[in-house]
Amino acid sequence: MKRLLITGAAGNLGAQMRTRLAHLADTVRLSDRGDMGQAGPNEETVPCDLGDRQAVEDLVKGCDGIVHFGGQANEAPWSTIRNANLDGVYNLYEACRLHGCNRVVFASSNHATGYYKQDEVIDNSVYPRPDGLYGVSKVFGEMMASLYHDKFGIETASIRIGSSFPEPRNHRMLYTWLSYDDLARLIERIFDVPKLGCPVIYGASANDQTFWDNSRIAWLGWRPQDNSAAWKEKLDAEVEKPAADAPDVVYQGGMFTADGIHQE
Amino acid sequence: MKRLLITGAAGNLGAQMRTRLAHLADTVRLSDRGDMGQAGPNEETVPCDLGDRQAVEDLVKGCDGIVHFGGQANEAPWSTIRNANLDGVYNLYEACRLHGCNRVVFASSNHATGYYKQDEVIDNSVYPRPDGLYGVSKVFGEMMASLYHDKFGIETASIRIGSSFPEPRNHRMLYTWLSYDDLARLIERIFDVPKLGCPVIYGASANDQTFWDNSRIAWLGWRPQDNSAAWKEKLDAEVEKPAADAPDVVYQGGMFTADGIHQE
Amino acid sequence: MKRLLITGAAGNLGAQMRTRLAHLADTVRLSDRGDMGQAGPNEETVPCDLGDRQAVEDLVKGCDGIVHFGGQANEAPWSTIRNANLDGVYNLYEACRLHGCNRVVFASSNHATGYYKQDEVIDNSVYPRPDGLYGVSKVFGEMMASLYHDKFGIETASIRIGSSFPEPRNHRMLYTWLSYDDLARLIERIFDVPKLGCPVIYGASANDQTFWDNSRIAWLGWRPQDNSAAWKEKLDAEVEKPAADAPDVVYQGGMFTADGIHQE
Amino acid sequence: MKRLLITGAAGNLGAQMRTRLAHLADTVRLSDRGDMGQAGPNEETVPCDLGDRQAVEDLVKGCDGIVHFGGQANEAPWSTIRNANLDGVYNLYEACRLHGCNRVVFASSNHATGYYKQDEVIDNSVYPRPDGLYGVSKVFGEMMASLYHDKFGIETASIRIGSSFPEPRNHRMLYTWLSYDDLARLIERIFDVPKLGCPVIYGASANDQTFWDNSRIAWLGWRPQDNSAAWKEKLDAEVEKPAADAPDVVYQGGMFTADGIHQE
């Protein structure tokens, strides 16, 4: 690629992927509302509010691919969610359509299906069951991806990201943990295949414990390498195991299911 | 029921259902931004803009059930869709949650799955494939229904309405036609069952030609009585049959799939 | 058939089927521990305790087919269930094996799958979920049927009988009602087909409301004719509708799921 | 249509459909190697050997649609099957490709799946299990239909015809019987839909007993009206019921499964 855009570059995943994905394009364009630090050798930084349609058009113009981490990454009041994750995604896809950017990685979330139980194994064909306004907004994004693919041929991989941190922090993350390296490997595969289509992918490492089944995207060739089990002993020693009826044990979405509707 | 709210009462379906559903409640509260005419014997009219959260709360308060036809019922620019179908639905469910209204009929649409092909038979478990911003907004509504059911126990039946008119108007409607009487029968069933849950239902009459399979909601006991085939001869005589590659023949969503993104 | 044995002939279904099935055999042998009344023209009555292996052998000898209504037909303490429904079924199949009786109608019950929810539509391939010791004993009977078919070629139709009464008595029976005539039609089909195999069949009339799917036994050619909907208006008027969280509304097995373990 | 070609016009189905389908086209071209009798008002007769490629090209030229009953309609030695059903079908599809005939009804057969058991209900997605060289040749025809659809856009409906006779002649035909009128209705539907694709359809009337499931082609709108059950009593009286292990009772393909390989 000539130019790859990473939105949400000041966030955790943006920062982690910025270096790991540098080899994918001649120039990596980084964008965020927050501080992205110094631009590196083949980087350029473009501050942008995703709610500003014109700014998003300018941002996307000239890019061959997008990794969209931007937007609200947690439960929040409706207006926050709406502006960042509904308006933002609408602006992004309109910009893609107008400026011919045809491949997008959309950071969806396990919270798009968070009300499935932990003792169910689900694949990417299930009807979504979001666990909050944030989860609803992620399904909205997947639907926009589907629409712009069916109507305009823009290809998106929606990754329902589990828990992407340096290591799993609690027992639920033994299921949902996604190492940074495995995420980077996945994004590499997404930009490598000549034809992507519009797949939904569960973003988790090769964990011993799993309630997600990616067999329907075996054609993508992503083989995660890391395994949360390496931290199990440490977690058992340091973190109290939740009760059998704790949301973190019952539902795939964990504590998000216990949350109310955030008010302004 | 003591009081049933029908939103979108000035629209086509609202007007048709207003009389057919009158027996379901002591009082039928009608609401719209437009002219709803004179209130009948057990009716009350409450003009309301669904984008006004406080007004929606006032509207919902005191109602036992809602038939939600309100909102934007066709493709439109993003801001129109967002205000009517995203903000509007958010406001509606928040009002339900706050005022204990626990049963909703949500007028979803076949355009939530409009990019499925007409030679595929789909049931209500498929992953949605909306055919426009309008279709995306209907999936959003279904997701809000799912969320408020899983989190707060509010029950919604999402009816993916086909084409509800006095009679089928073109060849595609031989598949999608839903008679007013069959729609009324469906809503009666929805308010009759003691426990509803949160089902998705394809809203079509007992047409000879169909690409929708409602067998997973057989427990609801809805048996549509009408059949578009009664109009086939007339249609064949009066309406030109579309070409084999016309959107109206290829996709379940018909001409919506041929539409672009409406701009303001 | 030369001789058809009906066990449990003093019970409700035995009494109803006794006359309706009279044409199926030259002689109908009736058996029960209780009073079966006077033997009719082509009937013979043979009192028998199903727990007595030798008596069961004598009972079965010379019969070409069996309709097995005998045993405990309701929740009961373990020893009652065990003697009537475990020992009894063991004795019956051993007698069939020893005396070459190769076709059996086994009165299984909807309580073999009573913990499935009423808003799930299940077919005959599901893993059982019994709702009491009685339900467990019915699965035991189905398993004995399966075993004696696979090992010895004895053919059994296990009918998971819903609610077989003159008319539906409560709202749950709108789903589960099986008219006597439809039951008789089903048994006629079972003895008519040259090859039966070992099917499981949900025993319900052609009710508008249903949570059972018999499509996998369409080859049997049973077409029930009656419909509980004919009684709906009467039921609505006379019987209080249960609450949304009542066992009779939540689970297919209804009130059985609310029962404890009966003690001696 | 301007011109509809019916091959195998001298055979049973050809003769029956010739009149019933007359209204579908201005001219019905009839073809066979055998005697087709006098051409009627809007008919023309063109004798043709399907194994003669040039003759088949001449036959197909100028036709808008084809109902292909021609070829070997029963088990036969390999060379007979090959010439009539392999060469013949190859010639037919090549002629369609070269002369732009884009819609074909292919008379496939239940013997394409004849080794499925009668107590299995199969739909049109199953892997074929032919019961003789004839059945293999019918799968070959379905594959050619699939190929010429995927590669050249020629649309074919492959009807796996059951037993199409004036009335069912034995107990197996209670399952497989297809009335001439229902067959004609099906062919009408096939030529009515603007877009056909390449469906496989089980050709049986609305018989009480069935082991075929056409639910995946519900979009076609074919509703058979006749029912073999009307002849059951007569059949029971006049035809001996086969034994439980007779091929006519065990396998869907009936006696064909008991046949050997025919030698020249």
Added chain:
Amino acid sequence: MKRLLITGAAGNLGAQMRTRLAHLADTVRLSDRGDMGQAGPNEETVPCDLGDRQAVEDLVKGCDGIVHFGGQANEAPWSTIRNANLDGVYNLYEACRLHGCNRVVFASSNHATGYYKQDEVIDNSVYPRPDGLYGVSKVFGEMMASLYHDKFGIETASIRIGSSFPEPRNHRMLYTWLSYDDLARLIERIFDVPKLGCPVIYGASANDQTFWDNSRIAWLGWRPQDNSAAWKEKLDAEVEKPAADAPDVVYQGGMFTADGIHQE
């Protein structure tokens, strides 16, 4: 756990697991009718006949978890099976209910589904097909587990144990072999997860050859480590390969399917 009960402690699996599971509880209570040898450091031995309800209550009281290997572990006459595996399991679950023991490992068996063919791959959702009275009794146990879970919340993992020996002894065991270490790892997982539910698990090592699919319990996180293929060469050299139609080759349950009904 404070106290883990292992029944059948004098049997093969009881003896093997006794040491391997010692770390799971402060005290391991061992029970059997036979000789369990000397109690080790954190062990206590409690002789018990499972058919004695009061004795079983005393046995279970004070235990947090149970590994139930007790009962009849092979085909046997009905009365033996009934007393050990029906009465015994009833007594066990009643004791759990009365004394609050909420997690059970039930040693079910591959003979619960023994009549499935070896060239079918089955998962844990299939309808059982037991291959003897022993197999029927194992389904009975699974049903009791299901019942006590749905009704009382007692959690059971039913392990359909394959062939648990030091090494595979014949060619069928290349499929069914379960190493002692893999069994111990499985039981560790079962007691480790905060919420177990009531899963059915096929108990086999990571053998190259398998007809069992555990993908639906991937959430449990059990990863067997051993592989029967390590013994294949040795078996091929030392054990005669069975004929193609031998029960040990045709059915998953192997020689059990060739057995008759054992008489007293």
Added chain:
Amino acid sequence: MKRLLITGAAGNLGAQMRTRLAHLADTVRLSDRGDMGQAGPNEETVPCDLGDRQAVEDLVKGCDGIVHFGGQANEAPWSTIRNANLDGVYNLYEACRLHGCNRVVFASSNHATGYYKQDEVIDNSVYPRPDGLYGVSKVFGEMMASLYHDKFGIETASIRIGSSFPEPRNHRMLYTWLSYDDLARLIERIFDVPKLGCPVIYGASANDQTFWDNSRIAWLGWRPQDNSAAWKEKLDAEVEKPAADAPDVVYQGGMFTADGIHQE
């Protein structure tokens, strides 16, 4: 085995397997129309035209097993395909039937299902979608295998061979590559199992990228060892990546789908 026949021995796969499979039989009989070179120690060469029925009978007589690589291995005009792959296969199975050769490896091809998309994962139960006359002929062969199994008990493994070369030559082969060693291992398994039945197997190595799912033949115990990913870097460097809409990227069958019908 006493004698194993390998047809197509002068071809690529024949030559590769000739040595790798030598240990499977006392004598390996090699056959082809072309030059097979010098017979090795336990080899015998028998030139044969597969279209000559008597010659094929002589060839098969005395063989215990067959690996059938013979016939036309690429798209070709109809008469070539027919003679080599239809007549040839008919002759082969007739010879097997007449001379009691009961186990066959049939070299089917991925072109039997070549019109499935590369972003679909298919298993061996799908309805075939051949991508040319060659692919149709391979389905024909699978059907003959099915027929001779159901009717005469002759067992065949149909391997839908991907791309069997020393190494993958283009990007599509990253999916379809089958190493010679993995093919040999597969054939070893096929001749090792006492009962084979008639499975269809996708022939591909353990490649990172795959659109084929062999889980339904897990019972066979074939574990491929090689992985096309080892050549990915080299391929990326040396071979131009095809465009997103290139047949080699869209369809599983690759360039075959872009081919027309070959004329004589």
